[in-house]
Amino acid sequence: MTRTIAVALDGAGWHPAAWRESDARPRDLFSAGYWVDLVRTAERGGVDFVTIEDSLGLQSAAFTRPDERTDQVRGRLDALLIASFVGPLTSRIGLIPTVTTTHTEPFHVATALQTLDFASLGRAGWRAQVSAGAADAALIGRRDFPRLSIDQLRSPEGVALQEQVFGEAREVIEVVRRLWDSWEDDAIIRDASTGRFIDRDKLHYADFEGEHFSIKGTSITPRSPQGQPLVTVLAHQRIPYELAATSADIVYLTPQSDVDAAAIRDEVRDAELRVGRSGRPLSLYADVVVLLEDSPAAARSALERLDEQNGTPLASDALIVAGTPDQLIDRLDSWTALGYEGFRLRPARLPHDLVAITEKVLPRLEDDEAATAEGVTLRERLGFERAENRYATSTEENAA
Numbered sequence: 001m002t003r004t005i006a007v008a009l010d011g012a013g014w015h016p017a018a019w020r021e022s023d024a025r026p027r028d029l030f031s032a033g034y035w036v037d038l039v040r041t042a043e044r045g046g047v048d049f050v051t052i053e054d055s056l057g058l059q060s061a062a063f064t065r066p067d068e069r070t071d072q073v074r075g076r077l078d079a080l081l082i083a084s085f086v087g088p089l090t091s092r093i094g095l096i097p098t099v100t101t102t103h104t105e106p107f108h109v110a111t112a113l114q115t116l117d118f119a120s121l122g123r124a125g126w127r128a129q130v131s132a133g134a135a136d137a138a139l140i141g142r143r144d145f146p147r148l149s150i151d152q153l154r155s156p157e158g159v160a161l162q163e164q165v166f167g168e169a170r171e172v173i174e175v176v177r178r179l180w181d182s183w184e185d186d187a188i189i190r191d192a193s194t195g196r197f198i199d200r201d202k203l204h205y206a207d208f209e210g211e212h213f214s215i216k217g218t219s220i221t222p223r224s225p226q227g228q229p230l231v232t233v234l235a236h237q238r239i240p241y242e243l244a245a246t247s248a249d250i251v252y253l254t255p256q257s258d259v260d261a262a263a264i265r266d267e268v269r270d271a272e273l274r275v276g277r278s279g280r281p282l283s284l285y286a287d288v289v290v291l292l293e294d295s296p297a298a299a300r301s302a303l304e305r306l307d308e309q310n311g312t313p314l315a316s317d318a319l320i321v322a323g324t325p326d327q328l329i330d331r332l333d334s335w336t337a338l339g340y341e342g343f344r345l346r347p348a349r350l351p352h353d354l355v356a357i358t359e360k361v362l363p364r365l366e367d368d369e370a371a372t373a374e375g376v377t378l379r380e381r382l383g384f385e386r387a388e389n390r391y392a393t394s395t396e397e398n399a400a
Contacts, residue, residue: 003332003336003340003341003342003343003365004048004049004283004285004341004342004343004382005046005047005048005342005343005345005357005361005362005365006047006048006049006050006051006094006096006285006342006343006344006345007042007047007050007051007344007345007346007347007354007357008050008051008053008287008344008345008346008347009035009038009039009042009050009051009052009053009347009350009354010052010053010346011029011053011059011073011076011350012024012025012026012029012073012349012350013347013348013349013350013352013353014289014314014316014346014347014348015291015303015306015310015314015348015349016061016072016073016310016314017071017072017306017307017309017310018306018348018349018350019072019073020309021306021349021352023349023351023352024349024350025350025351026073029073029075029076030075030077032077032082032085035052035077035082035085035086036085036086036089037351038050038350038351038354039086039090039093039095040089040090041351041354041355041358042093042354042357042358043090043091043092043093044358045355045357045358045359045362046358046362047093047357047358047362048093048094048342048381048382049093049094049095049096049123049125049378049382050093050094050095050096051096051097051098051125051127051232051344052079052082052083052095052096052097052098053076053079053098054076054078054079054080054097054098054099054100054129055076055098055100055129055131055136056100056102056103056131056133056136056139056140057131057133057135057136057139058074058075059072059073059074059075059076063149063150064132064133064134064135064147064148065133065134065135065147066135071310071311072310079097079098079099080097080099080112080113080116082097083095083096083097083116083120083124084112084115084116084119087116087119087120087121087123087124088119088120090120090123092123092381093123094123094124094125094230094378094381094382095116095120095123095124095125095378096124096125096126096127096230096232097116097126097127098127098129099112099113099126099127099128099129100128100129100130100131101128101129101130101131101165101168101169101172101173102130102131102132102136102165102168102169103131103136103137103140103142104172106171106172106175106176106179106213106215107175107179107215107217107219109126109172109176110175110176110179110180110219110221111179111219111220111221113126113176113229114180114219114221114222114223114224114229115221115224116229117224117225117226117229118221118224118225121225121376121377122224122225122226122376122377122378122379123377123378124224124226124229124378125229125230125231125232125250125378126176126229126230126231126232127232127233127234127252128169128172128173128231128232128233128247128248129233129234130165130166130168130169131165132145132161132162132165133145134146134147145161146161148161159239162239163239166239166240166242166243167211167212168211168212169243169247170243170246170247171208171210171211171212171213172212172213173231173247173248174208174210174247175206175208175210175213175215177228177231178206178207178208178215178390179206179215179218179219180219180223180224180227180228180229181204181206181223181227181228181389181390181391181392182203182204182205182206182217182218182219182223182391183202183203183204183218183219183221183222183223184199184202184203184204184223184389184391184392185223185227185389185392186199186202187199187202187203187222187223188222202392203218204218204391205217205218206218206219223389225377226377226378226379226386226387227386227387227388227389228379228387229378230249230250230378230379230382230384231247231248231249231250232248232249232250232251232252232285233247233248233250233251233252234251234252234254234287235251235252235253235268236253236254236317238267238271241267241268241271242271242274242275244268244271244282245268245271245272245274245275245277245282246275246277248282249280249282249283249384250282250283250285250342250382251268251282251283251284251285252285252286252287252344253265253268253284253285253286253287253340254286254287254317254318254319255286255319255335256319257319258334258335258338261286261334261335261338261340262338265284265338265339265340268282268284269281280384283341283342283382284339284340284341284342285340285341285342285343285344286319286335286340286342286343286344287317287318287319287343287344287345287346288318288319288320288321288328288331288332288343288344288345288346289314289316289318289319289320289321289346289348290321290322290328290345290346290347290348290353290356290357291303291306291320291321291322291323291348291349291353292321292323292324292325292328292353292356292357292360292361293323293324293356294324295324296323296324296327299322299323299324300322302322303320303322303348306348306349314348316346318346319331320348322348325356325360325361325364326364328361329361329364329365332365342382345357345361
């Protein structure tokens, strides 16, 4: 069986009390070296790509609003800048930072991700994320969002807000993709004898007129090694499923059981039909929070200790697997059989559970191809063909 293994990196780990572990490195969280060490550990272990979490506002235990806690990690470095720093210091692993589609300009997102693709020699991706919190909007100051609870998101007002921010995200991704294609692959000539550096006929306007953006122009950054870095989205229900089906290459999902995994798979495929997706279907990845020890009892004890330090049990949108590497592998095998192409593992403790993934999980995966897949770019390693340039194709058709 073929599957991709990714790791989601966030601070000291996905458990809020992880920074208090004996092997944690809280003093290094805001250093570049910390992130280089984590990504290199993942690369040596055969992880296909890492995602790096980010947000506009401070981390919070409360939903869409700041909290007053001082016993959890607060503050982070910019994920895209981390990835750009790590890129030249690694050689194989994919780098997928989180970059919001809300309160940002598509032009800046496009050129920054293209730059990452150049810096990593074709290993960049993008986790596109919406940011609909009132506190986040207040940080930027351009518009206001209502303060809604989780339950209120199901109200007409909440659904309207989701449709607004996810509709905006769809436009952002479309504009970014057009800008990525605005230079043809061979637009740069570099012919000193004739004095021609670029072929202007191979630069194109990314014309776009939408509800949220009106864009006309060419990127300042040439088409990057992958042409189109992979776009990924975390989705939990209908509206984000449709965003993923319309705009993404990979969707991260959060099933809690085999029955749930099959139902979510079918919901996503239905979303693809509703939006009329053509070409390659979405690649389905399941997210799992992992806390790994050599015995189930040791894993339960470790989780209980962290929960006690935190003052509340670990809560997550994703399934929490606190057990042995073999128990995790059984879960991955089960969901692979249901059609999931990959898994994004969220280490509860860093570096402890990242090391366990690389040393005790990946080597035991039967027929695992994560550590042996060929390809220089991230698209190649994950089985995606190089993206065609929409403008070059239309130019050739017109010439014919």
